[in-house]
Amino acid sequence: MHTDHVRHIIAAVAAVLVAAGVLVALNAASPGLTTGVWMRETLALVGEGVSQYESMSGNWLILRGLLGVYLTGLVAMVSLLLVLSLRTHPGVNR
Amino acid sequence: MSESTTQVDRFSAVQVYVHFLMALAILVLFLTGTAITFSGHVGWLVAVVGYQNIVLIHIVAGVTLFITLLYFIFYLLTGLATGDVPTAWMPTPGTVREAITYAKHILGRGEEPRPGKYTWIQKSEMLIIAVELTVLTLTGLVLMFPGLLLRYRPSFLVASDLHAVFAFTLLMGVTFHLYDTHVLEFPLDTSVFTGTVSLERAREEWAGWVDDEGTRTDGGETGTDRHIQIAGVVVVLFTFAVIYSGVMIDRILAPVPGTQVTLYLLDAPETILEGSFGLFWGLGLNVAMLVIIAGLVGLLYGITIRVTD
Numbered sequence: 008m009h010t011d012h013v014r015h016i017i018a019a020v021a022a023v024l025v026a027a028g029v030l031v032a033l034n035a036a037s038p039g040l041t042t043g044v045w046m047r048e049t050l051a052l053v054g055e056g057v058s059q060y061e062s063m064s065g066n067w068l069i070l071r072g073l074l075g076v077y078l079t080g081l082v083a084m085v086s087l088l089l090v091l092s093l094r095t096h097p098g099v100n101r
Numbered sequence: 102m103s104e105s106t107t108q109v110d111r112f113s114a115v116q117v118y119v120h121f122l123m124a125l126a127i128l129v130l131f132l133t134g135t136a137i138t139f140s141g142h143v144g145w146l147v148a149v150v151g152y153q154n155i156v157l158i159h160i161v162a163g164v165t166l167f168i169t170l171l172y173f174i175f176y177l178l179t180g181l182a183t184g185d186v187p188t189a190w191m192p193t194p195g196t197v198r199e200a201i202t203y204a205k206h207i208l209g210r211g212e213e214p215r216p217g218k219y220t221w222i223q224k225s226e227m228l229i230i231a232v233e234l235t236v237l238t239l240t241g242l243v244l245m246f247p248g249l250l251l252r253y254r255p256s257f258l259v260a261s262d263l264h265a266v267f268a269f270t271l272l273m274g275v276t277f278h279l280y281d282t283h284v285l286e287f288p289l290d291t292s293v294f295t296g297t298v299s300l301e302r303a304r305e306e307w308a309g310w311v312d313d314e315g316t317r318t319d320g321g322e323t324g325t326d327r328h329i330q331i332a333g334v335v336v337v338l339f340t341f342a343v344i345y346s347g348v349m350i351d352r353i354l355a356p357v358p359g360t361q362v363t364l365y366l367l368d369a370p371e372t373i374l375e376g377s378f379g380l381f382w383g384l385g386l387n388v389a390m391l392v393i394i395a396g397l398v399g400l401l402y403g404i405t406i407r408v409t410d
């Protein structure tokens with residue numbers, strides 16, 4: 008058999024096995040909820056008992072801040088490159 | 102054969118099909134993800150498909166993406182055994198020098214850079230996309246099991262924050278990518294579907310890749326259709342403004358769930374997003390949906406060229 012075929016087969020089998028393994032493990036770690044109940048509904052469902060969040064809120068604000076910096080930095084950089092493309096590409100290729 | 106019809110190989114079959122599957126999954130994840138976060142603004146999609154189905158489609162596309170990425174990783178790893186590992190994508194000190202040359206060129210000091218197979222911008226895009234997809238896949242897998250929320254509450258909600266913010270950062274990155282491949286190469290850059298580009302274009306864009314003498318055409322046949330390009334830039338900047346402000350208000354500056362704490366006092370994000378200026382996000386998020394749908398049409402058209410070739 009062609010080596011490239013072997014590579015495809017190994018890759019496909021490994022991908023499916025690893026994916027299945029990860030899903031089974033996560034499912035086992037997740038205590039009972041009927042399927043079809045998703046994150047947002049669950050959030051609404053358990054919204055009351057809030058005290059455990061409070062210990063997280065300091066770190067959480069740092070995380071939010073970092074995410075905000077990442078988002079802002081990336082948008083600024085990409086917008087700049089976009090505008091500069093008006094200089095580096097005078098018009099479109101057809 | 103004239104230079105404009107000579108083709109050079111650029112992408113292997115694996116690259117073509119992995120790109121297709123990934124892009125398809127990601128565009129579907131964008132459509133459904135935007136409908137989950139901003140369901141009020143793209144209510145038509147929720148009305149047509151139904152909220153439960155939207156989440157379900159999102160998960161099916163997410164698992165498809167997960168398997169595709171694993172497949173590609175394992176395929177590359179098996180290449181280690183056969184000594185066939187692509188290296189052209191890797192950032193090197195040369196990539197940094199190229200970025201500096203680019204900056205100098207923009208400021209009018211010095212020559213254009215002569216990139217190899219990928220320009221420094223393309224290499225950065227690939228790296229950022231790889232990092233973002235890793236975060237999105239890992240957090241997405243966790244969000245699939247809301248039972249985890251009951252047991253590991255704060256961590257689960259951190260995953261949800263990460264998932265939403267990275268999703269919309271990626272959406273903006275992909276919008277920029279679509280500008281490169283649908284506007285600068287109007288109406289569609291087919292190279293990632295056919296696997297080849299014209300020698301002429303290769304010399305123009307990746308002078309250091311095809312040959313080192315490089316006869317350059319320096320914008321000879323470009324320079325037409327400036328208005329398409331300017332319209333493209335305006336549309337992209339508009340979607341950036343909408344998505345960026347939407348995510349800042351809906352996530353970054355929104356209250357930490359269950360506490361009164363925010364980064365910046367903002368108790369009810371939806372009163373802004375759906376209040377008197379709501380039209381801005383209503384219009385803008387639907388423009389973003391059209392951009393995603395245009396990407397899907399281009400993708401399906403491109404892969405048809407490949408299979409019917």
Ligand code: HEM
Binds near residue numbers: 045271
């Ligand atoms: C390009 C990749 C992806 C993008 C752009 C994306 C986008 C989004 C967005 C915008 C949301 C809504 C967040 C919110 O406001 O609550 C979301 C939620 C979600 N995503 Fe993704 N996602 C991606 C990948 C994945 C993957 C790989 C999976 C799973 C394998 C996944 C599973 C989920 C789940 C389970 C939810 C929660 C749905 C709910 O119950 O509300 N996502 N995603």
